[in-house]
Amino acid sequence: MMKRVLLCLVLATTFFLVVGPARGQDLRRAGHVRLDASGGRHGPVELRASHDPREGFTGELSIANEGKEPLIVSRIAVRGDAADPRSPPKVVARLADGVLPVTIAPGATRKAVVQWIPERGVRLRQLFAHVVVTSSDEQSGEVAMGVRAQLPGLLGPLEGHVLSLLIGIPLLGALITFLARALGRRDDKTPHVVTVVSLALQSALAIYVYRGFAPDVSRLDGNDGLQFVEHGVWIRGIAAEIFFGVDGTGATTLLVTSLVGFLSILPERTVPRGTSGYHAAYLTLAAAVPGALCAMDGLLFVLFTAVAVTSSVLLVGGWGGAGRRAAATKLALLGAIAIALLLVTVIAVSREAEPTFLVDGTKTATTFSLPELSRVALGAKGAKLFGLSFVKVAFVLVLLASLVLLGAFPLNAWLAPVFMEAPTAVGALVSASLPTIGVCALLRIGCAVLPEGMRWASGVVVALGAVTALYGALGALGQTDLRRLAAAGTTAQVGFVLLGAGSLTPQGLSGAMVLASTRALACALFLVLAGAVEERAHTRDLTRLEGVATQMPGWSAALAAAALAQAGVMGLAGAWGPMLALLGALPNYPPLAVVAALALVTAAAAHFLALSKVVFGKLAGDWEKSPLLEPFGGRFPDLTGREWTSIAPLVTLVVLLGLWPAPLFTSTTGTVRDLTNAVSPPGPEQISFGPSVAPRSPTL
Amino acid sequence: MFETAGTLTIVELVSSLAALVLLPLLWAAVAMVSAIRGTGSRFAVRVAIAASGGTFGLAVAQAARAAQTPPGRVAEQHIVQLARIGQLDLGIDLVRSPTSAAFAVLVAFMAFAAVLHAVWTGSKRVASRLAWTGLAASATLLVVLADDLPAIAVGLQLATLAGWAIAGGGRSRPLGLALAGDTAIVFAAWMLFWSLGGTFGASGYTPDPLPRFALVALPDPPRADGKATVSLTTYEDALVSSDDGPPLPGEPVRSPFTLPLDAGNYSFRIQSGAATTDLLVTHVALAAGRAYVLMPYGPTTSLRNLGDQLAVPRPTPVGLASMRAAISTRTIAGVHVPTVLGIVVLLAALLRLALLGKSERGGLAYTLEGVAPVVLAMHVAPLVDPGVAAALAVVPGLASVILAAAAAASRSRDGVARTALAALAALAIASVFLGETAGAITILVASTLGAAAMTVALDSDADVRWLGVACASVVGVLPGAGASPGIAAVIAGAFGASAANRTAGAVVAPLATISVILVSLAVFRVYGANISKPHAPAGPRGARLLVVVLAGASLLGGAALGTGSSPFGGDTQPLARRLVAGAGGIDGVPRIAIAAVALSLAAAVIGLVAARRATRTPQAPGWLMVLDAPAALLARGTILVASLVRFFVRSVIVMHEDVIDDATEVLASGASLVGNQVVVRTGMNDPSRFERVRIAVVIAMVALLGLVVLSSVFLG
Numbered sequence A: 001m002m003k004r005v006l007l008c009l010v011l012a013t014t015f016f017l018v019v020g021p022a023r024g025q026d027l028r029r030a031g032h033v034r035l036d037a038s039g040g041r042h043g044p045v046e047l048r049a050s051h052d053p054r055e056g057f058t059g060e061l062s063i064a065n066e067g068k069e070p071l072i073v074s075r076i077a078v079r080g081d082a083a084d085p086r087s088p089p090k091v092v093a094r095l096a097d098g099v100l101p102v103t104i105a106p107g108a109t110r111k112a113v114v115q116w117i118p119e120r121g122v123r124l125r126q127l128f129a130h131v132v133v134t135s136s137d138e139q140s141g142e143v144a145m146g147v148r149a150q151l152p153g154l155l156g157p158l159e160g161h162v163l164s165l166l167i168g169i170p171l172l173g174a175l176i177t178f179l180a181r182a183l184g185r186r187d188d189k190t191p192h193v194v195t196v197v198s199l200a201l202q203s204a205l206a207i208y209v210y211r212g213f214a215p216d217v218s219r220l221d222g223n224d225g226l227q228f229v230e231h232g233v234w235i236r237g238i239a240a241e242i243f244f245g246v247d248g249t250g251a252t253t254l255l256v257t258s259l260v261g262f263l264s265i266l267p268e269r270t271v272p273r274g275t276s277g278y279h280a281a282y283l284t285l286a287a288a289v290p291g292a293l294c295a296m297d298g299l300l301f302v303l304f305t306a307v308a309v310t311s312s313v314l315l316v317g318g319w320g321g322a323g324r325r326a327a328a329t330k331l332a333l334l335g336a337i338a339i340a341l342l343l344v345t346v347i348a349v350s351r352e353a354e355p356t357f358l359v360d361g362t363k364t365a366t367t368f369s370l371p372e373l374s375r376v377a378l379g380a381k382g383a384k385l386f387g388l389s390f391v392k393v394a395f396v397l398v399l400l401a402s403l404v405l406l407g408a409f410p411l412n413a414w415l416a417p418v419f420m421e422a423p424t425a426v427g428a429l430v431s432a433s434l435p436t437i438g439v440c441a442l443l444r445i446g447c448a449v450l451p452e453g454m455r456w457a458s459g460v461v462v463a464l465g466a467v468t469a470l471y472g473a474l475g476a477l478g479q480t481d482l483r484r485l486a487a488a489g490t491t492a493q494v495g496f497v498l499l500g501a502g503s504l505t506p507q508g509l510s511g512a513m514v515l516a517s518t519r520a521l522a523c524a525l526f527l528v529l530a531g532a533v534e535e536r537a538h539t540r541d542l543t544r545l546e547g548v549a550t551q552m553p554g555w556s557a558a559l560a561a562a563a564l565a566q567a568g569v570m571g572l573a574g575a576w577g578p579m580l581a582l583l584g585a586l587p588n589y590p591p592l593a594v595v596a597a598l599a600l601v602t603a604a605a606a607h608f609l610a611l612s613k614v615v616f617g618k619l620a621g622d623w624e625k626s627p628l629l630e631p632f633g634g635r636f637p638d639l640t641g642r643e644w645t646s647i648a649p650l651v652t653l654v655v656l657l658g659l660w661p662a663p664l665f666t667s668t669t670g671t672v673r674d675l676t677n678a679v680s681p682p683g684p685e686q687i688s689f690g691p692s693v694a695p696r697s698p699t700l
Numbered sequence B: 001m002f003e004t005a006g007t008l009t010i011v012e013l014v015s016s017l018a019a020l021v022l023l024p025l026l027w028a029a030v031a032m033v034s035a036i037r038g039t040g041s042r043f044a045v046r047v048a049i050a051a052s053g054g055t056f057g058l059a060v061a062q063a064a065r066a067a068q069t070p071p072g073r074v075a076e077q078h079i080v081q082l083a084r085i086g087q088l089d090l091g092i093d094l095v096r097s098p099t100s101a102a103f104a105v106l107v108a109f110m111a112f113a114a115v116l117h118a119v120w121t122g123s124k125r126v127a128s129r130l131a132w133t134g135l136a137a138s139a140t141l142l143v144v145l146a147d148d149l150p151a152i153a154v155g156l157q158l159a160t161l162a163g164w165a166i167a168g169g170g171r172s173r174p175l176g177l178a179l180a181g182d183t184a185i186v187f188a189a190w191m192l193f194w195s196l197g198g199t200f201g202a203s204g205y206t207p208d209p210l211p212r213f214a215l216v217a218l219p220d221p222p223r224a225d226g227k228a229t230v231s232l233t234t235y236e237d238a239l240v241s242s243d244d245g246p247p248l249p250g251e252p253v254r255s256p257f258t259l260p261l262d263a264g265n266y267s268f269r270i271q272s273g274a275a276t277t278d279l280l281v282t283h284v285a286l287a288a289g290r291a292y293v294l295m296p297y298g299p300t301t302s303l304r305n306l307g308d309q310l311a312v313p314r315p316t317p318v319g320l321a322s323m324r325a326a327i328s329t330r331t332i333a334g335v336h337v338p339t340v341l342g343i344v345v346l347l348a349a350l351l352r353l354a355l356l357g358k359s360e361r362g363g364l365a366y367t368l369e370g371v372a373p374v375v376l377a378m379h380v381a382p383l384v385d386p387g388v389a390a391a392l393a394v395v396p397g398l399a400s401v402i403l404a405a406a407a408a409a410s411r412s413r414d415g416v417a418r419t420a421l422a423a424l425a426a427l428a429i430a431s432v433f434l435g436e437t438a439g440a441i442t443i444l445v446a447s448t449l450g451a452a453a454m455t456v457a458l459d460s461d462a463d464v465r466w467l468g469v470a471c472a473s474v475v476g477v478l479p480g481a482g483a484s485p486g487i488a489a490v491i492a493g494a495f496g497a498s499a500a501n502r503t504a505g506a507v508v509a510p511l512a513t514i515s516v517i518l519v520s521l522a523v524f525r526v527y528g529a530n531i532s533k534p535h536a537p538a539g540p541r542g543a544r545l546l547v548v549v550l551a552g553a554s555l556l557g558g559a560a561l562g563t564g565s566s567p568f569g570g571d572t573q574p575l576a577r578r579l580v581a582g583a584g585g586i587d588g589v590p591r592i593a594i595a596a597v598a599l600s601l602a603a604a605v606i607g608l609v610a611a612r613r614a615t616r617t618p619q620a621p622g623w624l625m626v627l628d629a630p631a632a633l634l635a636r637g638t639i640l641v642a643s644l645v646r647f648f649v650r651s652v653i654v655m656h657e658d659v660i661d662d663a664t665e666v667l668a669s670g671a672s673l674v675g676n677q678v679v680v681r682t683g684m685n686d687p688s689r690f691e692r693v694r695i696a697v698v699i700a701m702v703a704l705l706g707l708v709v710l711s712s713v714f715l716g
Helices: A002-027 A156-182 A189-212 A248-265 A275-294 A298-319 A324-351 A390-406 A415-421 A424-449 A451-477 A482-503 A506-537 A553-567 A573-585 A590-616 A621-625 A627-632 A641-659 A662-679 B018-037 B042-068 B098-121 B126-145 B149-166 B172-195 B303-311 B323-329 B337-358 B365-383 B386-392 B394-408 B414-433 B437-459 B464-475 B484-499 B503-531 B541-562 B575-580 B590-614 B622-626 B629-682 B687-715
Strands: A033-037 A057-065 A071-078 A091-095 A102-104 A109-116 A126-135 A143-150 A227-235 A240-246 B003-005 B010-013 B073-085 B088-096 B199-201 B204-206 B213-217 B228-232 B239-242 B257-261 B264-271 B279-286 B291-296 B314-316 B319-321
Touching: A033 A126, A033 A143, A057 A071, A057 A102, A057 A126, A057 A143, A071 A091, A071 A109, A091 A126, A102 A109, A109 A126, A126 A227, A156 A189, A156 A227, A156 A240, A156 A275, A156 B687, A189 A227, A189 A248, A189 A275, A227 B687, A240 A248, A240 A275, A240 A298, A240 B687, A248 A275, A248 A424, A248 A506, A248 A641, A248 A662, A275 A298, A275 A424, A275 B687, A298 A324, A298 A415, A298 A424, A298 B687, A324 A390, A324 A415, A324 A424, A324 B629, A390 A424, A390 A451, A390 A482, A415 A424, A415 A482, A424 A451, A424 A482, A424 A506, A424 A662, A451 A482, A451 A573, A451 A590, A451 A662, A451 B629, A482 A506, A482 A553, A482 A573, A482 A590, A506 A553, A506 A573, A506 A627, A506 A641, A506 A662, A506 B073, A553 A573, A553 A590, A553 A641, A553 B018, A573 A590, A573 A641, A573 B073, A573 B172, A590 B149, A590 B172, A662 B073, B003 B314, B018 B042, B018 B088, B018 B098, B018 B126, B042 B088, B042 B098, B042 B126, B088 B098, B088 B126, B088 B149, B088 B303, B098 B126, B098 B365, B098 B437, B098 B541, B098 B575, B126 B149, B126 B365, B149 B172, B149 B337, B149 B365, B172 B337, B172 B365, B172 B629, B213 B264, B213 B279, B228 B264, B279 B291, B291 B303, B303 B323, B303 B365, B319 B323, B323 B337, B337 B365, B337 B386, B337 B394, B337 B414, B365 B414, B365 B437, B386 B394, B386 B414, B386 B503, B394 B414, B394 B503, B394 B629, B414 B437, B414 B464, B414 B484, B414 B503, B437 B464, B437 B484, B437 B503, B437 B541, B437 B575, B464 B503, B464 B541, B464 B590, B484 B503, B484 B541, B484 B590, B503 B590, B541 B575
Parallel strands: B003 B213, B010 B073, B228 B291
Antiparallel strands: A033 A057, A057 A109, A071 A102, A071 A126, A091 A109, A126 A143, A227 A240, B073 B088, B199 B204, B213 B291, B228 B257, B239 B264, B264 B279, B314 B319
């Protein structure tokens, strides 16, 4: 038996050694094209700034003929067209000398020059493009070489890796906490300081990204409408790429989640047991969240989401309250389902991709790049998945995964237990991050990659949104526990995310995107405040906390801002998202918009009534004798200076963005335009008549 | 296709209106900080008095400027651009028109009075009361001066917040009603927004393809230099350039602007902002010396733009089309959009009045709450067909009767002024829907000041004669003073509607009369109860002085606003009629005017006489208590709604616990079984081992993400 196997192996090896090269030689008889970066390196070609600023950035690539016959090169161009430019304007590619068509002798090489002259006041500070070469090599077909360039910035050589730094700094912090422990520093303070410093740096970088983010950049501006792009080939065999970028959703959510992560841990005084693991897991979560928010590769998105869910489960299960096991189990179970659904969808969609190029120019039949997948007309292909319409099944899977991550009805079983049991900082970060990742999943995969699915299911999505909002609002009305109230308020708010996204109007989509940030802010603030009072009173029960405002006016004022923002009261940050979601849903789904409006009223009433207890209730007399308050002279101590350093910025943001939401809206507009074009492409009746009138905003 | 002509509201840009809203916020902030820190309130009191006095002074100055502004022109201040998404242009703009300036004076004066009252009556929580009063004043001023929806929506919700806080929280039903009213306003605005462009069909909303901008030729006299002018005062920060024709000087020009241009043919390209593509106004001819405005058409949230669209027909391929005609053809559930809008806004306004009439209040800040509902009605009434509006006026008329009856049957004297004000505000809303906006303004001003005078008189044990003056002013017992001209105008408006074959007018007139009788009965019952126990004035001197000022202002304010000779065939128009710049329904019909005046006076006197009879005995007569029945019935209705909500709340909680949680737990228990097996077999039931595994998982995750980051740095 063994002999036969060995014989087969020998025969097979001989076949490949002898026949394989012969086949290759046959192929190379004709002209065979190969592209290289200058110096024979692999792509992509790095464009360098010329000494003369008028010449912008230039780079060279070589076109080699590896065949045995002459190769005729007929076209050298930058990939893209007017409808889908792919790269920023003013990028040209040409032969270094001579004109096309050009014949390249066997074994010879010709140079091509790529030039990018950024316009004055350019909005995109990077260039990612492909130079495509068409030749007589029919076997290879059109070949491409990746090209990239980076305008100089404040961070010098690190300018092109801001997002890696944003993700990497907390990871470095996590490593340091382990190292410190390994080196014998087992005190509680060291990991806390490391965590705070890491997250402060992360927040500073997030502010840098937000400040540098040019608003109203869409796909028509090039680079797929992304900024701060990092794009490289990761695992070539499966066409997996490292692809990070910031779009309209990411710009503000990155900032908000980073700030929440930093500000929530800042005032933490009591450190849970197993300190180093706790802080490392917290930092891992803080690293995974921006990773997921910036991931533009499907696999990468799933990977970061999985790490975010896993670290959340570890944090809740390991360092939570008495019911931590049950809470962690629910989150783990539902989270695993969501990740599995996302993974199946991403793999399935990637198998339907059109042939394209990786960032370095390698031709690939499949890709996980989300912007590339969004170019595939999956509906028109008539593909099937599990025997059903591919687009519909894939969309349902994404929707279910998004519902879990958002904490929307009916897959919100993890939300309240996690909010109840998680340590304060963890609860705040999880509340800010997982639903935000859910928004990204819904918009980036559901809307952008599967727009036909979104159109098909828009009614269901809006209905789910209205029901979720009302469900959350009614749930909030019955709560006396502050953390449960936060969970119910979150459910109500994510209902408006679904309402806006399902409306397919630019206003609704904008509302959904804005809600991703404002909800995170309000909920995190609310949970931090709930944690502060719990530390003092060992209770979160509003009936026990009646009238506490008389002794904790600062805490109460901050709670009022958080609660009313969470309730969507106008004048505070949480209001604009629901307002726009309602506006978006009204024209096509008026009854559901009425239901959502009722939800808005109910949620507001629930939060007002909760505040009534705290602010206007009568403080129970037994608190005076409570041993908990003995150290403070029988009175509730108000927020400390350390707590204010964490709470004041969040309160300021909640109030400021309520009165002036423009910073939120302006950063989303480009992405809103892209999403609207995807889910609601302009029809003939939507174009203004008359020969000289430009088409207006697609659905309007 | 891009040219039309008409009379637009001409805008003069100013920068002083924001101070009217910000000054009350200043004292609110100072007082709030003082309340939170628990420090002495002296500084907060000083700041509040100075700021509220300053606000009043500023409001008077603005009113004086408004009086000097020629008709058809307003002053506007663009505060902030919030968002521009598609055709949605959200901003906060304040406008100074004669009406808004008059309301601003009223609100600022009431805020000043509320601050003085809070200070003079003294309270442990004076800082907190000052803070909420400041917020209420700022919010009401925002609603009054607002030129667009976001400002109104923010103002209403801040007013609700302040009202809730001033009332001491607690009562959920009035709060729920007010919140429902606020949301209804937003909902109505969105309905109007979508109704101004496109169509609602079986397949949902279809945007229309008409031009978004047109060049409007103004009927202004020609310029002496022969230059044409082109202005754009909407779409702040939009960039305008020439598309096909002579270049514009300094293009792209940023809005707002007015450009002098040579006569000729032009095409304009308007980059309106984010998430929109450029808009074009092509091949338009500018005549020498003429003034033109680039005006947006279609969905808008700006009240001024809405007014302009109603005034200036829109160019279409088949000629000019009126926006009023366009929205009148649109229906929601078979009902015309303007009617739906009228109903929704009316209900919203009445819900806010319910909050005013029902909740427990302290101080004078409650008097600010009558203003917003009337202002809302004034914004929406012009959109509604006059016949439908007259029919809708029955609803606030009926609400006024119910509220007045509740005031008359009130067992507590403290709530009478509040409920009477709510009843008269409802009557003012009815007046607006009857087309008698001037009457509404008169009623609102006189009743607000009169109710405030009553409250201060009762709080401070002031001279009972001034309480009588305040009562007389509120119900218009004195002809030509206080609310009298306004009430007469409502009744006359109802008669006028009836004469124009609108039967609803015949219903509103008796409703208004009954309402006045009941309000008169209510307030004079309070007066009667006070004169029956004579005593020397004992309250603080300042408060007693405030009663005199408020009662006097109520009488004189009503007279100044409402008295003129035009209703009786003369030429002198009442000031209120000049504010709204529109003829009333009774001008030139002296018989109707005289009948209305007589009826209004008779109603007030009947109420007074009934009050005298009711206060003869210490116990209120039985017939009086019956008057509360309609309000009690409505209250039962709200109880029913509240119990329905409680049922839904219980259902949601039960569903969450018994279905969603349980289903997940079943799945989780299955997973736990497997997990427990793994735990036991791997020995992880040992806590220290479990912790090691947990740390190993964290390290693995850090390593994995680290690998990605390093790959990104070295490969990306």
